[in-house]
Amino acid sequence: MSKKRKITIITGFLGSGKTTLLTNLLKDPSLKNTAVLVNEFGRVGLDHHLLRRVDERTLLLGGGCLCCTVREDLVNSLRELLDHDHRGDIEPLDRIIIETSGLADPAPILFTVLTDTVLQHHFEIDQVIVTIDAVNGQLHLDRQPESMKQAAVADKMIITKTDIASKEETEQLVSRLRLINPSADIIESVYGDVDSVELFAPNEKVNHNVSGSFDTSVKGHHASNTQTISLTFDQPLDWSAFGLWLSMLLHARGQDVLRVKGMIDVGDRGPVLLNGVQHIIHPPEHLDEWPDEDKRSHVVFIMRSIESEQILLSLHAFQDILGSRASIREKMEVH
Numbered sequence: 001m002s003k004k005r006k007i008t009i010i011t012g013f014l015g016s017g018k019t020t021l022l023t024n025l026l027k028d029p030s031l032k033n034t035a036v037l038v039n040e041f042g043r044v045g046l047d048h049h050l051l052r053r054v055d056e057r058t059l060l061l062g063g064g065c066l067c068c069t070v071r072e073d074l075v076n077s078l079r080e081l082l083d084h085d086h087r088g089d090i091e092p093l094d095r096i097i098i099e100t101s102g103l104a105d106p107a108p109i110l111f112t113v114l115t116d117t118v119l120q121h122h123f124e125i126d127q128v129i130v131t132i133d134a135v136n137g138q139l140h141l142d143r144q145p146e147s148m149k150q151a152a153v154a155d156k157m158i159i160t161k162t163d164i165a166s167k168e169e170t171e172q173l174v175s176r177l178r179l180i181n182p183s184a185d186i187i188e189s190v191y192g193d194v195d196s197v198e199l200f201a202p203n204e205k206v207n208h209n210v211s212g213s214f215d216t217s218v219k220g221h222h223a224s225n226t227q228t229i230s231l232t233f234d235q236p237l238d239w240s241a242f243g244l245w246l247s248m249l250l251h252a253r254g255q256d257v258l259r260v261k262g263m264i265d266v267g268d269r270g271p272v273l274l275n276g277v278q279h280i281i282h283p284p285e286h287l288d289e290w291p292d293e294d295k296r297s298h299v300v301f302i303m304r305s306i307e308s309e310q311i312l313l314s315l316h317a318f319q320d321i322l323g324s325r326a327s328i329r330e331k332m333e334v335h
């Protein structure tokens with residue numbers, strides 16, 4: 001089968017600089033085989049790039065869970081792009097960037113691509129990039145649940161408008177974001193000025209150290225019940241047993257598991273990379289090598305309304321078939 005086309009999602013709160021970033025990125029000749037889908041109207045076409053407009057029409061599947069929503073509009077747009085690509089009437093496609101509107105939830109986009117029988121064979125989710133405004137980011141995190149969720153699902157966070165924020169403001173925001181999502185890369189940018197090679201490089205980081213860069217001066221935010229925990233395992237894990245345990249957790253509490261990311265030692269040379277957003281787990285990827293000396297399994301959960309002890313107790317109940325004992329390496333309430 002031919003190589004899958006990568007899908008990158010750019011999301012971020014209203015006015016946080018998504019379009020500015022995208023416009024700048026598309027000037028890069030290395031992105032000439034990239035198509036862009038935008039789910040808002042009124043955008044200006046971008047030279048030699050294919051632009052499709054995607055409505056926000058959605059079809060809710062049984063169960064009523066919002067993250068398991070198929071974006072029919074997106075299915076149609078992606079299938080249409082695929083037809084063009086197969087017919088050869090556009091430049092061969094190797095990447096699609098989907099820019100979502102500021103209030104959109106990226107989870108249904110992931111769900112759509114990973115579950116559609118045609119799309120899953122031709123596309124793979126590369127990463128979720130989230131723009132966060134250095135001036136208003138803290139306010140959005142305090143007041144807008146969507147903003148917290150976007151930060152939680154990010155693989156990369158772009159801190160925009162650092163030119164008009166004070167150094168202190170930016171540092172405090174970065175500290176807070178590292179607490180919310182320790183596994184995301186954070187890149188600062190002014191007017192979308194980001195190195196595309198760095199941006200599209202794979203993020204294989206699972207930051208074991210949740211509080212590593214915790215700045216104790218970050219105080220005074222509204223209380224929240226979001227928690228980030230980092231688990232570690234003392235022995236290689238039985239992958240099927242771990243998969244079963246995770247499916248049960250996500251089945252029961254998927255809406256409260258904002259993000260799960262990990263590197264699992266399954267006894268082979270390299271780890272299995274685990275990456276999930278709510279109910280949705282990306283197809284796990286086997287890496288050839290461990291990125292550093294620490295070769296134990298680590299899993300980071302970003303959760304709402306779930307006590308870390310509940311996770312640990314349930315893992316302990318599974319311990320015999322998992323083949324390994326879990327312990328909490330770090331946990332952090334995030335605000």
Ligand SMILES: Nc1nc2c(ncn2[C@@H]2O[C@H](COP(=O)(O)OP(=O)(O)OP(=O)(O)O)[C@@H](O)[C@H]2O)c(=O)[nH]1
Binds near residue numbers: 013021189192
């Ligand atoms: N000073 C400054 N302004 C920026 C920067 N990035 C974006 N802006 C400005 O912020 C405003 C919003 O930027 P957009 O790129 O339209 O933001 P967006 O996230 O696409 O906005 P919506 O689609 O409305 O949610 C524009 O006026 C940009 O020129 C930056 O790094 N520094």
